[in-house]
Amino acid sequence: xxxxxxxxxxxxxxxxxxxxxxxxxxxxxxxxxxxxxxxxxxxxxxxxxxxxxxxxxxxxxxxxxxxxxxxxxxxxxxxxxxxxxxxxxxxxxxxxxxxxxxxxxxxxxxxxxxxxxxxxxxxxxxxxxxxxxxxxxxxxxxxxxxxxxxxxxxxxxxxxxxxxxxxxxxxxxxxxxxxxxxxxxxxxxxxxxxxxxxxxxxxxxxxxxxxxxxxxxxxxxxxxxxxxxxxxxxxxxxxxxxxxxxxxxxxxxxxxxxxxxxxxxxxxxxxxxxxxxxxxxxxxxxxxxxxxxxxxxxxxxxxxxxxxxxxxxxxxxxxxxxxxxxxxxxxxxxxxxxxxxxxxxxxxxxxxxxxxxxxxxxxxxxxxxxxxxxxxxxxxxxxxxxxxxxxxxxxxxxxxxxxxxxxxxxxxxxxxxxxxxxxxxxxxxxxxxxxxxxxxxxxxxxxxxxxxxxxxxxxxxxxxxxxxxxxxxxxxxxxxxxxxxxxxxxxxxxxxxxxxxxxxxxxxxxxxxxxxxxxxxxxxxxxxxxxxxxxxxxxxxxxxxxxxxxxxxxxxxxxxxxxxxxxxxxxxxxxxxxxxxxxxxxxxxxxxxxxxxxxxxxxxxxxxxxxxxxxxxxxxxxxxxxxxxxxxxxxxxxxxxxxxxxxxxxxxxxxxxxxxxxxxxxxxxxxxxxxxxxx
Numbered sequence: 001x002x003x004x005x006x007x008x009x010x011x012x013x014x015x016x017x018x019x020x021x022x023x024x025x026x027x028x029x030x031x032x033x034x035x036x037x038x039x040x041x042x043x044x045x046x047x048x049x050x051x052x053x054x055x056x057x058x059x060x061x062x063x064x065x066x067x068x069x070x071x072x073x074x075x076x077x078x079x080x081x082x083x084x085x086x087x088x089x090x091x092x093x094x095x096x097x098x099x100x101x102x103x104x105x106x107x108x109x110x111x112x113x114x115x116x117x118x119x120x121x122x123x124x125x126x127x128x129x130x131x132x133x134x135x136x137x138x139x140x141x142x143x144x145x146x147x148x149x150x151x152x153x154x155x156x157x158x159x160x161x162x163x164x165x166x167x168x169x170x171x172x173x174x175x176x177x178x179x180x181x182x183x184x185x186x187x188x189x190x191x192x193x194x195x196x197x198x199x200x201x202x203x204x205x206x207x208x209x210x211x212x213x214x215x216x217x218x219x220x221x222x223x224x225x226x227x228x229x230x231x232x233x234x235x236x237x238x239x240x241x242x243x244x245x246x247x248x249x250x251x252x253x254x255x256x257x258x259x260x261x262x263x264x265x266x267x268x269x270x271x272x273x274x275x276x277x278x279x280x281x282x283x284x285x286x287x288x289x290x291x292x293x294x295x296x297x298x299x300x301x302x303x304x305x306x307x308x309x310x311x312x313x314x315x316x317x318x319x320x321x322x323x324x325x326x327x328x329x330x331x332x333x334x335x336x337x338x339x340x341x342x343x344x345x346x347x348x349x350x351x352x353x354x355x356x357x358x359x360x361x362x363x364x365x366x367x368x369x370x371x372x373x374x375x376x377x378x379x380x381x382x383x384x385x386x387x388x389x390x391x392x393x394x395x396x397x398x399x400x401x402x403x404x405x406x407x408x409x410x411x412x413x414x415x416x417x418x419x420x421x422x423x424x425x426x427x428x429x430x431x432x433x434x435x436x437x438x439x440x441x442x443x444x445x446x447x448x449x450x451x452x453x454x455x456x457x458x459x460x461x462x463x464x465x466x467x468x469x470x471x472x473x474x475x476x477x478x479x480x481x482x483x484x485x486x487x488x489x490x491x492x493x494x495x496x497x498x499x500x501x502x503x504x505x506x507x508x509x510x511x512x513x514x515x516x517x518x519x520x521x522x523x524x525x526x527x528x529x530x531x532x533x534x535x536x537x538x539x540x541x542x543x544x545x546x547x548x549x550x551x552x553x554x555x556x557x558x559x560x561x562x563x564x565x566x567x568x569x570x571x572x573x574x575x576x577x578x579x580x581x582x583x584x585x586x587x588x589x590x591x592x593x594x595x596x597x598x599x600x601x602x603x604x605x606x607x608x609x610x611x612x613x614x615x616x617x618x619x620x621x622x623x624x625x626x627x628x629x630x631x632x633x634x635x636x637x638x639x640x641x642x643x644x645x646x647x648x649x650x651x652x653x654x655x656x657x658x659x660x661x662x663x664x665x666x667x668x669x670x671x672x673x674x675x676x677x678x679x
Contacts, residue, residue, distance in 0.1 A: 086189040108158030116348040150278045166190045168279045215313040237287040339438045361411040417441040464561040486536035
């Protein structure tokens with residue numbers, strides 16, 4: 001609530017100053033679920049400009065329990081292209097990523113024959129020979145002079161015949177975050193091989209406009225509407241009777257509405273064509289006053305010395321919305337920490353997230369156009385295409401929508417355990433598109449294995465060990481605990497710790513816990529306390545207890561007990577503690593209040609390259625870099641004076657010095673840790 005109360009102010013301040021505090025950075029903070037439960041989340045926010053307005057895209061990862069932190073992001077980018085246009089879309093490498101039905105009809109290739117191939121397959125030999133060079137210049141220098149202009153070109157049909165085309169190339173402006181994202185270029189084409197002369201169009205315009213599903217509007221040289229087709233009525237929501245005889249600027253937004261008559265006058269004087277014979281992305285205004293993105297082509301017709309203009313308009317909103325979705329999806333893709341892959345029905349990869357490239361060790365962009373089996377073990381890769389073919393034939397889903405635990409293979413041949421989730425969509429060409437979400441399980445398995453080892457150490461400890469929640473519920477206990485108190489494990493786990501106390505202590509224990517949570521004043525915590533326990537049979541047991549608060553989840557308390565009759569000397573306790581600490585897979589160092597090292601476990605000796613005999617009795621500053629070491633005494637002194645915790649109870653990332661004899665790289669240290677776990 002305290003953050004929510006200030007959030008509107010944060011947004012207003014940013015929109016006013018444009019100073020970024022949260023945007024393009026990663027923050028960890030408390031969030032609230034629908035049921036009111038607070039949990040810790042990692043938040044990343046990016047800004048996207050859509051239609052002149054800022055939209056904020058956020059990615060949130062639940063960090064409450066690392067074993068459940070599996071960011072799942074199945075990202076869908078669907079491009080629905082109008083049926084009246086020939087549209088071919090390529091990436092910056094020249095690979096075709098979309099090939100609509102009209103492109104199939106024009107070029108004679110099926111969509112699956114074109115998608116994933118280089119666009120130069122549609123070119124004549126002389127163009128094909130230099131096209132890769134044009135693309136290289138485009139990638140290096142940015143947009144070229146031919147973008148957003150109508151260009152007449154020759155192309156090749158699948159049969160080998162030459163096509164005469166008019167093409168408009170448009171760059172999809174994708175938002176850039178961090179690593180360079182995928183950028184697309186859309187080519188909108190018109191076959192002009194058999195164009196009818198404008199005079200013939202003029203003579204047959206009434207027939208054409210009545211039959212055409214494309215909106216046709218005819219105006220005279222002064223901009224007065226003389227013909228308004230049925231399709232135009234449907235597109236702009238006017239009846240023809242409402243617009244005939246009126247100026248065509250009725251359908252235009254400002255400033256074009258006010259200036260259109262001047263445009264016509266200038267053309268009549270100069271004859272310079274800026275709009276005529278070009279296909280443009282424009283915005284029209286419907287009868288209700290709503291903006292409508294359109295593709296507009298204007299041609300001039302001269303009959304008996306009189307000039308008229310014919311405008312052909314197509315609803316561009318679906319394409320425009322897809323372009324905006326593409327911007328947002330690309331930002332989401334870059335925010336996602338889970339690898340994902342998009343492939344077609346032939347198992348060719350059409351899109352790969354940057355996280356996937358990093359996870360599998362491939363250079364960015366190197367997997368586009370390749371079969372997805374390159375990321376699979378050989379025994380699966382050899383039969384994968386057959387699985388997809390069988391699914392397309394039968395429609396029986398065995399993998400789609402169901403999480404699969406399996407292995408992927410990195411560029412270096414390393415088998416990587418993953419959780420795979422596959423989703424299916426239909427592309428603009430009517431073909432199936434498959435999206436794979438591949439969650440890397442290595443870190444999760446390492447944490448789970450470590451937890452099993454720690455649980456095993458605790459369970460088999462010679463001393464009674466116990467873990468309770470902040471409300472006193474027992475979550476874990478060692479076998480020696482159950483033996484000491486005479487209970488079976490299932491009788492204890494999930495019960496309140498008061499069952500192990502005499503009545504006179506048990507009745508006050510809830511109050512002790514509540515008081516500590518309210519005041520923070522420690523009476524039992526971090527101290528050795530002499531007390532009595534109560535066995536199942538009702539017998540009192542004299543004990544010493546040592547209880548420590550641990551920051552796991554909402555917090556809990558870990559305690560170990562020592563039977564007072566076993567010789568409660570500090571030496572006995574220290575032996576037990578040292579045995580437990582030495583079994584830890586993590587480096588553990590203990591110091592006194594002035595920083596002198598008292599204990600240096602086996603894992604610390606391995607990690608730092610020092611023998612315990614060398615460092616015990618020395619100041620811990622010997623393991624610190626100079627800028628930290630010179631202030632460490634001051635940190636200790638301040639804590640002892642004020643009790644204010646800066647480092648205690650927190651997880652910190654610091655730089656340390658290793659022994660000069662320790663020449664291991666980070667990767668070698670990591671492999672050493674994994675060997676500890678496997679043993």
